[in-house]
Amino acid sequence: MTDPRSRSNIHVGVKRNAPDLNPDSLHHDGSFGKYMQVKNRKLHEQFEEMAAAAGGGTGGVFAGVNVFVNGFTVPSQLELKQIMAENGGRFENYYCRAVTHIVCTNLPDSKVKHHAHERNPPPTVRPEWVVDSLAAGRLLPVTDYALWRLRDAPGQRTLAAFAAQPLSRSAPDRPAAPAHLPAWSPAGGKGQRDQSAIPDPLAARAAKDILKGPPRSSRDDPAFQATFWQASRLHFIGSWKARIEVLAAKLAGDAPAPKPPGRGGQRVIVHIDMDCFFASVAVLGNPELAGKPLAISHSASARGAGEVSSASYEARAFGVRAGMFMEAAKALCPGLVVMPYEFEQYEAISEQVYRLMLQRTSCVQPLSCDEAFMDVTGLGDPEALVSALRADIAAATGCTASAGVGPSLLLARLATRRAKPNGQLLVTAREADALLLGLAAGDLPGVGPATRERLDALGIKSVADARARTKAALQRELGGKTGASLWDYAHGRDTREVEPSGMRKTVGCEINYGVRFDGQADADRFVDELAVQLAERLAAAGARGRTLTLKLKRRKAGAPEPRKFLGHGICDNLSRSVTLPRFTDSAKELGREGRALLRAVGVPARDIRGVGLTMAKLDSDPASGAARPTNAKPAKLAAPPPSAYNPREPHPWNDWLAQKMAEERCADAAAAAAVAAAAEPSPGAAAATPVGRAALPSLSEIDAAVWAELPESVQRDLLLQRQLAHPRSPARAAVGLRRSPLRQAGGLAIGPGAGGSRAGTGSRAGVVDADAEGRAAAGTPILALPPASQLEPGVLDALPLSVRRELERAYGIGVGFRAMPFKSPPKRRRGGGGSIGDPGDDARERRLDELGMAAGEFGASLVPGDLEGAQLLLRRLAGARMRWPRFAARASAAAQRVQAAARRELGAPLALTGRLD
């Protein structure tokens, strides 16, 4: 890919970045290929500095020694590097011919084996060789430090850089494969093979694996950021659009343009998407993998917390999904074959696909590296066109694509989903309803996990359910735009058109993995390096900007070490921005401002788990020039740390989290929680009853009826318990179904800080003896209503319609329909209280009513600060579901509302899972 600027302004763009030493230079040449070379140079320079600083000349113990450290070692890779630097040796970050010794502890490492087959492989030694040699003051014989595994027969795990861990048990569905070998290994199920039998691409990839060391944090890897971006799939797909748009613009010229729609004004839209793209590419170089359950991931361990990027359809049959932790995937599918990423291939194949699409029509809207919309109106029989295009793609790339054709983007996209894999489907306007009415609400575009839960709580599970609501109702629940588009989509209405994506509005970069700082200086350096990267990307985009935003992830107080190694774990998200007086793309300036923002946010460096810099108000938008600069002296002080964070003021939250940590280690914790929920509904009991039961029942004791009513996601959690991760969408990592009283950025879930901030409806609910609607059996939990006169003005307006309706009925207030168009209901004034500047201060109040209702309806009061109360409430709701079928729906909805908020805040439902992130 060429520099994006070259399209319109070759000279400016290229000149601005003199020699390109940035490992992220893929943004310039579109290739990951040069990456290693550049990075290696960078690392070499750093090593030289280290050596110089150490004063180690060439005359030390290790003169003439050039080590490559492979895998985990003690001493660490960094320490070994330091030893080399101080004692005349050299250190290669990547394996190459110059290496004289491979240092390796991890026995089964295939990378080493691979090199045992070179003509003159360098000796492989255990790290003790370095230590002992240093102590002895001379180089000791390497034979005393050999790795026994090198004597193993060749041909095993040659590709197993990502599958080096033997499976603890053999895959039941693949009995032929030896248990200690990955099922897909050349040796697996096929007997031993000679190394030479391994296809070339595989060897190449195995060689590339050598370039990888153990993952290291920002603390101890001088090239951390570069390494991260090189290995990050999300960076790859996230930065793809910026690259592909250049190609789309370049190639658009010589293709037939769609004609204006004929009578009826109906367009013909194609949506096309590669089938399990990354996985398909893996099969290209490994045809024997066709038909096998396959996933792409950095991790192949059955205990791994690496994410599945793409899963073959065979793997999906087992439930394997993108975003899952490998642990979960392997649990679902023990025979899962795991292959590494091949970013260069994705890049190349994607470009081919786009070239082919752009031969068919000039109107292509790129959505991602494997997906696009095309407008083919008036370009002949669309099914024939699509069929030919798919054949082109298959022939040119060896990978299959599926496609949908329809009168709108919506229908084309939905058609693709139904057509997958390797199929195509045309949907007419007439057929739209049949298609739509068979879908879950969550299948509609724009409905992700958070919205799905909100809809679920409203009793809207299907598109049909959504259709039963008025547009105004959906708008009330979801907001004006979201509600409207959901309603439109549910009715098959979609007025969007295929258009080349517009001007870029922001350019940013962020890293939320491996971020660990010892002190402020570390954080400053990290921000500075991000600033360099941002400047690079701004230059590549040919843009400068005025508004710089720093994003931070801050470890939540009391949060345990994340499940994922070097992951960010449970965090608050904070951001702070500044609008500069002038446009800039200067790394120096961005660094300075970034560091200032860092200080302004005031998060202790040790608690930072993620950092991002984003530039907005770009000069490509004429309106950006008019923005007012941030006040020189911002009145706003640094946001004080939330109470949960203040060690002087220990918060129950911490204890609660600590308990959750303990539970996470208890295999049956999740199941136990569910049982606890089912065990003791006791709707009339006082809400304040402490939960405090330590001994928890086991999974087998879960009542079948309760089990059946648990949401599928919870069932899965319970079944898989702590081995399984949720399928993780990026959004899930961040917090927030919506601003909920159960959460706030400050880290308080249900916190004491909330108590004074507002006289919430949550505390007005009580327990009474009869249902307000008179429809419940004796003992039915009901809602104690405050006198209507005590309702704050506007409360009803702020409530979700479903709750509001019930309230209005109870009060005998007529239900009026709002006039269109949608307008946000007026908000109540705040009661005051919470710490000024606390970012969650306002959020805490929003929709408190909703949860208060949920609590009140079922005889609990959700008192701010009472986490146990929330758990009790959940138990009751579960009990209510079981005992009073007519309340099952409402109880379920209420429970999910609580859990939704809890999930946002904790990353896990209350008391229902041992997993915290």
Add this chain to the structure above:
DNA sequence: ATCCTCCCCTAC
């Protein structure tokens, strides 16, 4: 009214 900031959500 509209802008601005600080979020949250979604999609790949």
Add this chain to the structure above:
DNA sequence: TAAGGTAGGGGAGGAT
């Protein structure tokens, strides 16, 4: 061990 990015849409509430 493992690489949890990126950009846009959108909402809420305060400032102008």
